[in-house]
Amino acid sequence: MLDNLRGMAVFASVVGHGSFSGSARELGITTSAVSQQIRSLENELGVVLLHRSTRKLSLTEAGESFYESAKDVVSAAEQGRIKVNQLRDELAGSLRVSTTPELGVNHILPALSTWMAAHDDLSVTYLADNHYIDMIDERIDIAIRMSPSINDSSLSSYPLTDVRQLLVASPQYLRQHPKINTPKDLADHQLICIEIMKDANQIDMIQTETNKKTRVKMNSRIYTNNVFMATTLAKEGHGLVRMMEMDIKKELESGELVEVLTGYQLPSFVLYAVTLNRDQQPAKITRCLEVLKKYFHAN
Structure with missing residues (x-):
C-alpha cells in the first residue's frame, strides 16, 4: 500500500513536469529511480500509464483516468501535512x-x-x-x-x-480556644483534616530560629477531600487547618484566616x-x- 502511494506521488509529479528528469529534480531522486517507481506502479496496476518516446511523454487512456486519482491523493496528503504543521507550529x-x-x-x-x-x-x-x-x-x-x-x-x-504550607484558623476560633504558643499546645485543638494529604492529622514543624523539628499528631473529628470546603469550615470556626498558602491568599489578606505559630515552618513543596x-x-x-x-x- 505504501509503495502504491509513493508511486502515485511520483506519477503525478512526472505528469505535472512532463518529464522524468523534471520530476527527479523536484523529488530529489535520480531519473532512474523515477522510472523504476513508474514501472512498479504499472506492474502493480496491470496497465500502461504513460507512452514514452525520446521527445515527450503522453498519458494512455488508463493513465488519464488514474492521474485524477493520483492528484487527489497527493493533494490530500499535502493538506494533511499542512494541518499537522499548523498543530505543531500554531496555536490551534x-x-x-x-x-x-x-x-x-x-x-x-x-x-x-x-x-x-x-x-x-x-x-x-x-x-x-x-x-x-x-x-x-x-x-x-x-x-x-x-x-x-x-x-x-x-x-x-x-x-x-515554591509553595508554603501554613497552619491557620479564624480569629473567632482562636479567641474561643486555648492560646497556641508552641507546637505542644496543638494537642488541645481540633484539626480539620483534608484527606487528600498524606498523614492528614500529623504535622511536622521546624522552629525558624533553631531549626528544631517537632512532630505533632492532632485530634480530628471533621474530614473532607475538598480544599474549598476545608477553607469554609476553618473560616466558620470549626478548627485549625493545614493549607497551601497560595490556596488561601485572599482569606489571609482579608483577615478571615490567620497563621498560627508564625515562628515555625511546615514542609514546603x-x-x-x-x-x-x-x-x-x-x-x-x-x-x-x-x-x-x-x-x-x-x-
Whole structure:
C-alpha cells in the first residue's frame, strides 16, 4: 500500500513536469529511480500509464483516468501535512490541562484567561480533580502537580513556584480556644483534616530560629477531600487547618484566616507543570508553559 502511494506521488509529479528528469529534480531522486517507481506502479496496476518516446511523454487512456486519482491523493496528503504543521507550529487545535479545583480556580484560569481569549483557534479542556490522572489515558497535554514524577521517563517536569504550607484558623476560633504558643499546645485543638494529604492529622514543624523539628499528631473529628470546603469550615470556626498558602491568599489578606505559630515552618513543596516527554513540543504547549511560568514568577 505504501509503495502504491509513493508511486502515485511520483506519477503525478512526472505528469505535472512532463518529464522524468523534471520530476527527479523536484523529488530529489535520480531519473532512474523515477522510472523504476513508474514501472512498479504499472506492474502493480496491470496497465500502461504513460507512452514514452525520446521527445515527450503522453498519458494512455488508463493513465488519464488514474492521474485524477493520483492528484487527489497527493493533494490530500499535502493538506494533511499542512494541518499537522499548523498543530505543531500554531496555536490551534485542542489543549487539555489537568489541575486541582483549587489551583484551577485560583491560579490556572487567571494565568491563562487573557492568553486563551487571544487565540480563539485553540480549544481548551480543563480537568479539575484531586486524584492522580494518567496523562496518556486522558490525553493530557499539561498537568499541574505538586510532585514532579521524576521516576517516569515518559514525562518532563517544569518547576513553576515554591509553595508554603501554613497552619491557620479564624480569629473567632482562636479567641474561643486555648492560646497556641508552641507546637505542644496543638494537642488541645481540633484539626480539620483534608484527606487528600498524606498523614492528614500529623504535622511536622521546624522552629525558624533553631531549626528544631517537632512532630505533632492532632485530634480530628471533621474530614473532607475538598480544599474549598476545608477553607469554609476553618473560616466558620470549626478548627485549625493545614493549607497551601497560595490556596488561601485572599482569606489571609482579608483577615478571615490567620497563621498560627508564625515562628515555625511546615514542609514546603514545589509546584510543577508536567508534560509528556517529546523531542519537539507543539507550540500550543510551549507557549502555555511560558504563560504559566510568567504568571507564577510575577505572583
